[in-house]
Amino acid sequence: MNFFRDRDANSNVFDDPKNDPTAPSPTTSPRKKQKYESQPPSSTGSADDAALASLRKRMAGPSSAKAGLAKDQDEINRIIYEVSKGSKFFENERKKDAQTTERINALLVRRDQKLLQVPRGSAEWLAIERKIEDMATRLENSRDLSRTILHTDIDMFYAAVELARDPSLKGKCFGVGSGVLVTASYEARRGYGVRSGMAVFVAKALCPHLIVVKNDMQSYVQASQKVMAVFEQYDENLAKASLDEAYLDITDYVEQHGGSIDQVVQQLREQVRSETQLTVSVGIAPNTMLAKISSDRNKPDGQFRVQPDRKAIVDFMRDLPCRKIPGIGRVNERILESLGVSTCGEIWNKRVDLWLAFDGKIEWLIKAHLGIGNTIVEPSKREERKSVGREHTFSPTADTQALLDLLKESAQRVEQDLERLDFKGKTVTLVAKRDNYQRFSRARTSTRLVHRAEELYDITSSLLLQEIEREGALSLRLIGVRVTQLVDLRGAAAGEERLRKLFQSKPVAEGEEGATAKTTLRRTARELREEEERQLALAIKQSLEGSADPFTEVPDLSQDDVAVRSRSQTPIAARMTLQSDRNSDMPTAITPRQDPPSEEEGAVQCPVCDRTVHGSNDRLNAHIDACLNQSALNTSPSDPAEAGPSQRGDRPDASAKRKRGPLDLFVRRGK
DNA sequence: GCGGATCAC
DNA sequence: TATGGTGATCCGC
Structure with missing residues (x-):
């Protein structure tokens, strides 16, 4: 596991105590002397004890602060530390963390220097405040509350699928993965502190009788396909974020089918349960960011809605830890923390400091503070x-x-x-x-x-x-x-x-x-x-197929048992199972593409213009390059092909990003 | 254009 | 004994 991928820990052994956001903020920066290299933990006294405890806590991992987990977290942390310390992996993580500390120190130095030029309350200060106000006003004017967007997240996806495959696992401590755990059962998590992302040998140190199940991608692909098929009934244009996560815009569905939004989502979840035995947690909100955060709120098997109301959103954001914002990882979390910002609400209080530290580039933070996010849901496009x-x-x-x-x-x-x-x-x-x-x-x-x-x-x-x-x-x-x-x-x-x-x-x-x-x-x-x-x-x-060779496909790992994304951005997974379900003899059902003529043969067909080209490889390449450049130049933007049943295209920002197929050009001509 | 860093999943 | 793979983006140079 990655000890430093801790969503919840908020301190670190290598942190300079002066970075403590609760400590008074100095206007000068003596921190440079405090870098890790000059103060290894082993060379200090009581600070060492604190450092050790802090490090152990950090190593506890993403779930350490969640309710219902292991009772003796300290003991768990100690074991993890014992089996991990001294490894090259660990040393590297420590080094990277020290590097982050350095970066923070530099950032604070810059802020402090600027603070000397722009004293609090000065004309310049007020001018910056004004600029931020304008930014916020502009963002506020762009706020779109008209869509109902879901973020769906299958609970304990890998573990749930494995449980369905092998019911004898029920109630036991098990994990899924090889080398590194993709997920762990509730029993292993709760009783022993086993978590996803943890190296198997560490997990076994915590839970010696842990059953480790090798992951079976095909099962997950099939399960995902079934769930997504349900989702597609609610939004055919859904965006699949991974095998177990998706974004849906159900505005049109609700309009056409009636019922309250919450009822529709209840129904969706019930349908998934009855058709797949899997449960999903759903976030409901007017944009994807809020939906994503919300889906975590009543997990597992729950739903949470952020009302499409400015005040409700701002209230929701106020006490939300910055780390919950997609895009703010552990480094940015530490950076913000060092500036006295732990929650999205605090972004506003510290807005001028942030402006000075980030050189004015804080729009993303202001958006987070306001709870403004993407309101367009569309599948990712292969060609992008x-x-x-x-x-x-x-x-x-x-x-x-x-x-x-x-x-x-x-x-x-x-x-x-x-x-x-x-x-x-x-x-x-x-x-x-x-x-x-x-x-x-x-x-x-x-x-x-x-x-x-x-x-x-x-x-x-x-x-x-x-x-x-x-x-x-x-x-x-x-x-x-x-x-x-x-x-x-x-x-x-x-x-x-x-x-x-x-x-x-x-x-x-x-x-x-x-x-x-x-x-x-x-x-x-x-x-x-x-x-x-x-x-x-x-x-x-x-x-x-490739499970025998060293390049075997490995599923993604992540904070939770999620991260089961098919390698391609396109939803290939689902389609494959469709094929394999229909045809037991897959190899004949799936026709490989014809190999293009070999470029070594001296005469090949250009894949762009289809003309036969003679000559050396270089010459062929040159021809193809020219051909591609030509067709790229000839390609002009065009209107959406056929106006679909959905009315989302009527929204100005949606039409701008409207999906455009390769045939658009011709359809328009045909009109 | 290149390389490192960060992040998501 | 031992800690993953794929892709995107941003920044500084």
Whole structure:
């Protein structure tokens, strides 16, 4: 587990006591002398005791402050500390934490310096206050309370699924995961302090009879699919945040079906329960941020609503710890704390201090204070992807050849992913982690579009060798490859262009105008979607099959048992189970994409314009680049395709972000 | 454009 | 004995 990922702990052994928000704030900053390196805990006296206690508390993890957990938290913390101390992982966490302390010190120095120039109550001070007022007014004017948005969160997702698979686990202490626990049963949590994110060996130290169940992605995917199918009845345009979390906009549903909002949500939860045996916790609010926070409020198996009323929202925010705001993690929590801000309400009191410390960039904080958030729910779009990468952890090695081999495996994985997703990229990054857990990356941007494993390996291996040359042997525990500056071979630019050419090559039947054209297009679109489905299914299948090799798909871990996101942003998981449910012989049901002609053959078909291109690899690449640039230039923004039944498009900000499919261009023409 | 850091899940 | 993987974003340079 990560000892420092503690949502609730608010102190740390390496904190400078002077950072205590309750302590009087000095106007000068002697803190620099207090850095960890100059004051290791072991060299101090009573401060050491306090430090130890504080560290143990911190290590307690995210759930330590929650009700109903282990009674003897101190003892649990002591055990965790005993089995963890001295490890490289732990030392690295300690180092990072000391670094955060340094950063905070620097921030406070800056604030104090500015405070000398801008004394409290001075004209400048008042001017800053005025600017913040204006900012708040502007934000307030943009507040939209008209939508009813849900954040749904399946309770104890992994554990619940495992329990359904193996009822004999009921009432026992068990955890799910391998190496690191994804989740733990209530019994293990409550009785022994076992938590998600905890290393298995630590969990076993706490609970020797803990049953550890290996995670089974396919079950979670199937379970998720069933739950999401229910959600889709309430909002077909829902945004799946992970296998067990989703955002829904039920404004239209409630309008069309009647009933109170709370009743509708009750009904939704009941439907999930009866159809899947799983329970969900739901947050109801006028924006996604408030909904997300709310879903945590009556967990498990509950719902909580923030009324769409300004005062109700501000009241809700006032005592809310900043850490609850999505985007404020443990570092930002500490930073805010050092400035005397622990709750969202305090943001306003300290607004000028925050302005000075953050150089005026505090709009996100003011929004948090006001409870203003995103009011648009829409599925994430494939073509908005920014990077594709693979990385893998292994037992540390400094053997260059071994590292290169591992790198090659990552490169091959990335090639597969790029192929499947129809992307190429310009920037290739080597990512690595030293055996002391320190991460680093080295990148190179190519003038060409790269996607093949060989190219990826060539670039990253040269970066690695360069690094080894520079600083001698590198003992690594993780290595990987990431590609950015992606170019979509299927999406808006290439896809539309491709379709347009296809369409033009099959002229509309005489006299029939749009009708034939549209049906042709619709069919083409459907075929494309089906092809996409097959690709996605294939992807899932591959990821599920690979449990024997070292690159086995590993589910996400997180604070709670959540974090079970399918690797792709697209909801591939659900679709896959659909396929596998219908066809027991999956391999034949899922048709792999035809391999494009090899680029080595000297004559290949350009994936963009479909013309055959002869020549060297470089020349082919150049052609494809040119083609893509061309189609990108030709692509113009267009209106939403078919106006759906939903009226959300009538909202100004919604229409701006309205989903636009690759066919928009043509549909508009057909009108 | 690059590298580190932070965050979510 | 032993602490993950994928992707996004921001900042400073």
